[in-house]
Amino acid sequence: xxxxxxxxxxxxxxxxxxxxxxxxxxxxxxxxxxxxxxxxxxxxxxxxxxxxxxxxxxxxxxxxxxxxxxxxxxxxxxxxxxxxxxxxxxxxxxxxxxxxxxxxxxxxxxxxxxxxxxxxxxxxxxxxxxxxxxxxxxxxxxxxxxxxxxxxxxxxxxxxxxxxxxxxxxxxxxxxxxxxxxxxxxxxxxxxxxxxxxxxxxxxxxxxxxxxxxxxxxxxxxxxxxxxxxxxxxxxxxxxxxxxxxxxxxxxxxxxxxxxxxxxxxxxxxxxxxxxxxxxxxxxxxxxxxxxxxxxxxxxxxxxxxxxxxxxxxxxxxxxxxxxxxxxxxxxxxxxxxxxxxxxxxxxxxxxxxxxxxxxxx
Amino acid sequence: xxxxxxxxxxxxxxxxxxxxxxxxxxxxxxxxxxxxxxxxxxxxxxxxxxxxxxxxxxxxxxxxxxxxxxxxxxxxxxxxxxxxxxxxxxxxxxxxxxxxxxxxxxxxxxxxxxxxxxxxxxxxxxxxxxxxxxxxxxxxxxxxxxxxxxxxxxxxxxxxxxxxxxxxxxxxxxxxxxxxxxxxxxxxxxxxxxxxxxxxxxxxxxxxxxxxxxxxxxxxxxxxxxxxxxxxxxxxxxxxxxxxxxxxxxxxxxxxxxxxxxxxxxxxxxxxxxxxxxxxxxxxxxxxxxxxxxxxxxxxxxxxxxxxxxxxxxxxxxxxxxxxxxxxxxxxxxxxxxxxxxxxxxxxxxxxxxxxxxxxxx
Numbered sequence: 001x002x003x004x005x006x007x008x009x010x011x012x013x014x015x016x017x018x019x020x021x022x023x024x025x026x027x028x029x030x031x032x033x034x035x036x037x038x039x040x041x042x043x044x045x046x047x048x049x050x051x052x053x054x055x056x057x058x059x060x061x062x063x064x065x066x067x068x069x070x071x072x073x074x075x076x077x078x079x080x081x082x083x084x085x086x087x088x089x090x091x092x093x094x095x096x097x098x099x100x101x102x103x104x105x106x107x108x109x110x111x112x113x114x115x116x117x118x119x120x121x122x123x124x125x126x127x128x129x130x131x132x133x134x135x136x137x138x139x140x141x142x143x144x145x146x147x148x149x150x151x152x153x154x155x156x157x158x159x160x161x162x163x164x165x166x167x168x169x170x171x172x173x174x175x176x177x178x179x180x181x182x183x184x185x186x187x188x189x190x191x192x193x194x195x196x197x198x199x200x201x202x203x204x205x206x207x208x209x210x211x212x213x214x215x216x217x218x219x220x221x222x223x224x225x226x227x228x229x230x231x232x233x234x235x236x237x238x239x240x241x242x243x244x245x246x247x248x249x250x251x252x253x254x255x256x257x258x259x260x261x262x263x264x265x266x267x268x269x270x271x272x273x274x275x276x277x278x279x280x281x282x283x284x285x286x287x288x289x290x291x292x293x294x295x296x297x298x299x300x301x302x303x304x305x306x307x308x309x310x311x312x313x314x315x316x317x318x319x320x321x322x323x324x325x326x327x328x329x330x331x332x333x334x335x336x337x338x339x340x341x342x343x344x345x346x347x348x349x350x351x352x353x354x355x356x357x358x359x360x361x362x
Numbered sequence: 363x364x365x366x367x368x369x370x371x372x373x374x375x376x377x378x379x380x381x382x383x384x385x386x387x388x389x390x391x392x393x394x395x396x397x398x399x400x401x402x403x404x405x406x407x408x409x410x411x412x413x414x415x416x417x418x419x420x421x422x423x424x425x426x427x428x429x430x431x432x433x434x435x436x437x438x439x440x441x442x443x444x445x446x447x448x449x450x451x452x453x454x455x456x457x458x459x460x461x462x463x464x465x466x467x468x469x470x471x472x473x474x475x476x477x478x479x480x481x482x483x484x485x486x487x488x489x490x491x492x493x494x495x496x497x498x499x500x501x502x503x504x505x506x507x508x509x510x511x512x513x514x515x516x517x518x519x520x521x522x523x524x525x526x527x528x529x530x531x532x533x534x535x536x537x538x539x540x541x542x543x544x545x546x547x548x549x550x551x552x553x554x555x556x557x558x559x560x561x562x563x564x565x566x567x568x569x570x571x572x573x574x575x576x577x578x579x580x581x582x583x584x585x586x587x588x589x590x591x592x593x594x595x596x597x598x599x600x601x602x603x604x605x606x607x608x609x610x611x612x613x614x615x616x617x618x619x620x621x622x623x624x625x626x627x628x629x630x631x632x633x634x635x636x637x638x639x640x641x642x643x644x645x646x647x648x649x650x651x652x653x654x655x656x657x658x659x660x661x662x663x664x665x666x667x668x669x670x671x672x673x674x675x676x677x678x679x680x681x682x683x684x685x686x687x688x689x690x691x692x693x694x695x696x697x698x699x700x701x702x703x704x705x706x707x708x709x710x711x712x713x714x715x716x717x718x719x720x721x722x723x724x
Contacts, residue, residue: 011402019396026388026602034381038570040373068430072596100594208400212600232462234434238574238600240388 002315005340005348009319010145010205010293013339016261017208018248025247026240037239043231044223045215046242052249053215059194063217065226068237070173070202070214073226075101076233077171077198077216080225082107087134089127091119093296093324093332095145095173098138110134111326117149117287121158134168136198141189143176143292146324146334150290153186160189163196169219171198175205178258180291181266190217198222203245205293206258211241262291264338269295271342272335272349279353284331293338299331304359306333306352314351364677367710371681372507372567372655372698378623379570380610387609388602399601405593406585407577408604414611415577421556425579427588430599432535432564432576435588437463438595439533439560439578442587444469449496451489453481455658455686455694457507457535460500472496473688479511479649483520496530498560503551505538505654508686508696512652515548522551525558531581533560537567538654540620543628545652552579560584565607567655568620573603626700631657633704634697634711641715646693655700661693666721668695668714676713 029037037046044050045066054061067073082088082105090099092111102109110127112119119139137159141151151159163170172189190199194217202214218226230237248254272295273288280286284299299305306318321332333352337345391399399408406412407428416423429435444450444467452461454473464471472489474481481501499521503513513521525532534551552561556579564576580588592599610616634657635650642648646661661667668680683694695714699707 009402014397014401017396017400019392019400022396022400023389023392026392027385030381030385030388034379034384035376036572038379038381038384038572039376040371040566040571068596068600075595097594097597204402209402210398210400210598210601212596212598232459233437234430234574235459236572236574238430238603239572240606241600241602244602 002351004315004317005344005351006317007319007333007335007340007348008317010336011209011339012205012261013264016264018257021248021251021253022208022244025244025251029240029243029247033243037243041236041239042227043234043236044227045237046239046246049213049242049246052246057190057199057217059217060220063220063223064215065218065223065230066213066215066237066242067230068212068214069204070175070200070216071097071101073200073214073216074098074171075104076226076229077218077222078102078105080229081222082135087132089124089134089137090326091139091144092326093146093321093329094138095140096319096323098173099323099326102138107135108132109326114144114147114149117144117147118152118155119159121155124162128162128166133166136169136171137163138171138173139189140173140176142174142185143179143289143294144296145176145292146294146332147287147296148289148292148294149287149296150186156186156189156192160193160196164193169198170196171200173200175202176292177201178206179261179265179293181262181269183290195219206254206261207245207248211245212238213242213245265293268337268340268342268345272337272345275346275349279350280356283353283356293336295335295337297333297335299333299356301331303331303356305330306355307359310359311352311355314355316348316351316355364713366677366679367702367706367713368679369681369695369697369702369710370679373571373701374567374623375701378626380619383610383613383615384570384606387606387613391602391605391609395605399605403598403601404589405596405598406589407599408601408608411575411604411608414608419552419561419579421579422582425582425585426577427580427585427592428575428577428599428604429592430574430576431566432537432562432578433459433463435562435576435578436460436533437466438588438591439580439584440464440467442591443584444497449494451486451496451499452688453501453506454688455508455683455691456500457502458681458685460535461685461688464500469497470494471688476506476509476511479506479509480514480517481521483517486524490524490528495528498531498533499525500533500535501551502535502538504536504547505541505651505656506658507538507654508656508681508694509649509658510651510654510656511649511658512548518548518551518554522555522558526555531560532558533562535562537564539563540568541623541627541655542653543624543631557581568616568623569607569610573607574600575604575607630699630702630704630707634699634707637708637711641712642718645715645718655698657697657699659695659697661695661718663693665693665718667692668717669721672721673714673717676717678710678713678717
């Protein structure tokens with residue numbers, strides 16, 4: 001049996017964690033601010049980190065909520081604002097975990113296919129014109145999970161125009177934005193129109209997932225509701241990780257750290273893309289991401305969906321593509337490349353080619 | 363205006379936090395186990411802390427769930443197992459926050475009065491015989507929040523007998539158990555019958571609230587449901603605080619630390635009780651706790667409820683007593699003494715006597 005190459009979860013590789021610096025941060029924050037960090041505090045998150053983010057995003061601090069990862073905040077948002085039957089629009093494919101969270105509220109879910117990485121905006125307009133207005137339109141505009149695509153500027157502007165016209169909120173989930181390996185960033189939806197957009201992000205991909213630090217920037221009425229609900233649920237989030245993070249940021253080395261990540265991940269992405277070109281031609285389509293964690297592979301209709309048991313025999317593991325879709329998705333394969341070496345990316349795709357070839361012989 | 367003496371929240375005083383030791387713990391765990399702590403991990407909590415607790419409580423590790431405080435775990439438990447109309451029994455008074463959490467499920471709530479600190483067990487039996495069987499009976503048997511009382515051994519045994527007979531689960535919330543200032547501990551409900559009891563506790567009162575570490579020990583089917591739901595909600599809890607805590611415990615100094623807390627809190631409790639004897643005789647009743655964080659004062663029927671505005675004029679603040687009851691509670695005053703100095707406890711009660719005297723002149 002070959003060593004397993006797991007194209008499953010979008011996790012960063014452990015060798016990127018700045019352990020030594022974090023030790024120094026921990027020492028500093030417990031010495032200087034121990035009394036605040038170790039005591040109960042605000043359900044909105046650790047004060048200095050909140051201030052730091054408010055400044056960075058140029059928003060009033062009471063629009064910010066920091067929690068144990070951004071998904072927990074999305075769960076809180078749903079609990080305080082989403083009722084059964086409320087419409088929620090999503091891209092298709094989209095990140096699977098938010099679908100699970102939204103689904104708890106039993107919403108009227110509508111998925112809009114990504115074609116060449118762009119939402120089928122005519123379908124959106126038709127549904128809006130027919131009177132189905134979402135409470136939230138959840139999108140991942142930069143280096144989409146699981147597709148790897150970037151929403152074009154035109155589409156960003158149209159989406160905001162529609163949000164204004166039909167009075168819905170866009171939820172922009174944007175944890176990969178700063179991991180751009182080439183090309184130029186577009187303005188975020190939040191930067192384009194902060195009144196129409198809830199911005200959510202995290203430091204799981206930029207610093208460490210285990211610290212569990214996510215944040216959301218919302219209209220004030222919603223942030224207040226969420227903070228009250230959080231206070232009634234867990235009093236306040238765990239502060240030590242948040243304090244370590246803001247101290248790390250205050251040292252001014254975040255950009256340098258991200259620079260290292262970018263160099264590492266760029267070559268891993270290139271290895272993956274070269275292998276796809278070499279081994280999967282004719283089997284499907286994929287975008288060529290300029291950043292992020294994922295390449296989304298859409299197998300062609302004449303190709304059989306990947307059989308997980310057969311893949312396992314070749315030493316491969318994948319997430320079930322159907323998790324990223326409201327309907328369908330059996331021919332979708334998410335390829336997270338950051339935690340795999342160049343060689344693993346290369347070999348993994350070579351094996352994937354063999355799996356496809358073996359199951360499509362006849 | 364006098365300096366405010368706040369008898370509001372049950373928080374530990376910051377001077378009890380072992381900051382210097384925690385710095386050493388943080389340094390050690392990030393050096394030795396950084397790759398685990400900083401990466402995504404199990405939704406059940408940080409592995410070594412789970413193992414430590416499993417050993418301490420002599421249970422299989424998969425019965426344990428560690429989260430961002432025990433309330434968040436109670437919320438998860440309700441979400442995976444409680445449906446609208448399910449009966450929930452509670453002591454009355456009881457900790458206000460769990461009431462808020464249970465209430466979200468719209469349960470059929472039944473409160474049982476504490477008389478001299480003991481549940482009105484005949485009322486419980488009558489309701490059970492009449493066919494109302496709770497899903498959960500939530501109790502705080504040791505140094506009850508907000509009452510300060512300890513459930514007698516007889517009552518513990520009867521409660522377990524009833525749980526077995528009528529097949530309900532007791533939720534034993536026990537964060538104060540190890541803070542005993544005099545007398546001898548009774549066996550916990552969990553120790554008496556671990557199959558009938560969900561044990562929940564935290565390290566907020568023994569180590570630090572800001573680290574947000576609570577845990578629950580449950581029947582396996584429930585812990586599995588909770589862990590799956592937690593994974594779908596926040597992937598995993600924040601590990602740094604949990605790692606620091608287990609490292610602190612492994613140093614073997616927890617008992618010594620608790621010893622210090624006990625010495626400090628004992629004299630604060632004595633100051634409070636002496637002041638109650640001196641200034642509140644004839645105004646109400648209270649238990650004389652042998653530990654914990656609270657003395658619950660039940661004002662007599664002929665005494666007017668405390669007017670918060672008048673109290674504020676005397677430099678006093680209290681939680682609203684009604685929060686600790688399903689019905690009533692306006693004459694109940696929770697007195698948390700641990701974060702107040704002996705002198706503040708003494709002065710606070712002297713002022714409270716003045717407030718009562720001023721509003722009951724006629």
